[in-house]
Amino acid sequence: MARGETIAGLDIGTTKTCAVIAASGVDGLEILGIGEAPSTGMRKGVVTDLEETVRAIEAATERAERMAGVHVSHVYVGVTGEHMQSTNNRGVVAVTGEDREVIAPDVKRVVDASKIINLAADRQIIHALPRHYTIDGQDGVTDPVGMSGGRLEVDTHIVTGGASFIANVLKCVHRAGLETAGIVFEPLASSAATLLPEEKHVGVVLLDVGGGTTDIAVFVGGGVVHSATIPVGGNILTNDIALGLKTTFAEAENVKRIYGSGLLRADEEDQSFAVKTLDGRSTRDVTSSQLRAIVVPRVLEIFRLAKANIVDRIPRDQVLGEVVITGGGAHLRGIETAAADVFGLPVRIGVPSTIAGLTDAVRQPEYATAVGLVLFGPRGEQMPHLNGHGSGSFGKLWTWFTSIWN
Ligand SMILES: Nc1ncnc2c1ncn2[C@@H]1O[C@H](COP(=O)(O)OP(=O)(O)OP(=O)(O)O)[C@@H](O)[C@H]1O
Ligand SMILES: [Mg+2]
CATH class of the missing domain: 3.30.1490.110 (Dna Ligase; domain 1)
Structure with a gap:
């Protein structure tokens, strides 16, 4: 397949920096490479260490370039943070x-x-x-x-x-030897990678639960009506676990990934597992119900904050059909049930799906923003032209219609 110009996206997150390289082919855009590096100089969309951030950008971009077999000079850069309005x-x-x-x-x-x-x-x-x-x-x-x-x-x-917050992000990009092709508010990028035109038409809330932030985008009638960021994400769960179980952040992160759950009610017998003590020399037994008592209230709080942010800004009579959760936080087992409880809407997990060349490794919620950058960056947001909406499986959504303000 003849390949056209390459397009690259750069998502500098709180936990990881991710570069995606795509090229236009006969079937539209196709992903050629993806690269990732840990972020240590970025917190909740704000640069806290310039050098560290430059290093992460260089490492992620180099990995993506090696996989794609091309060199990139321009990138679409994701921006987020409380300064966004x-x-x-x-x-x-x-x-x-x-x-x-x-x-x-x-x-x-x-x-x-x-x-x-x-x-x-x-x-x-x-x-x-x-x-x-x-x-x-x-x-x-x-x-x-x-x-x-x-x-x-x-x-x-x-x-x-905020101009200076954005200037600092772009300074890191520039110091990493890259030119900025454009900047994109991250939830809009995540939406481009995960949402279907039909969902945007009916009314959908996109929540990108990252490490430090939860990015929000609400679509109605095909267009975005609200976008925002709240300064809480999956890392707050890890912090709570570390404090509650008196262990390190790294051990708490393991515990969260293996045993954590957002299910409102236990779906299995209480399980007991060993958690390392703070000094790492011994372990302590913890039960899944003890862990749930820490995790579930915090997950519910994140969704309640997101809902409060949306309710403030969307007309009271506006009905919405669905909530889509993406970002690394979407991996938490049972997170859908917590979101469904708060929003009173059906919930699905969103993974990048609207672009070719995706392997299963890329089809993960934590890559929604980076993949969305190559989609949203060059095209901008076009008004969708609906094809056959309300038919087939999607028709079912209408019966779920409910107002989130009840
Ligand atoms: N299996 C899992 N279970 C629970 N949480 C997980 C799992 N895998 C990853 N996470 C959480 O996902 C979060 C990271 O998500 P993501 O990679 O989308 O963040 P980011 O883009 O770096 O940060 P941000 O968007 O806030 O700047 C972390 O809090 C991590 O603990
Ligand atoms: Mg992110």
């Missing part, structure tokens, strides 16, 4: 062409008009994502080019970020 805005312009037919520059002008918001000097606009257009009062237009009218309006989702 989002809002919805509207732009209006007059269609000026002689025959009053909307042309591409009109669309650019109207999206630019929607970017006029009150912006503090230390903040910058990262995205202005069109949700839908209105022409002479006719709303719900997904692609206005070629249509006739005098007044073109657009509803956009605007994402802004």
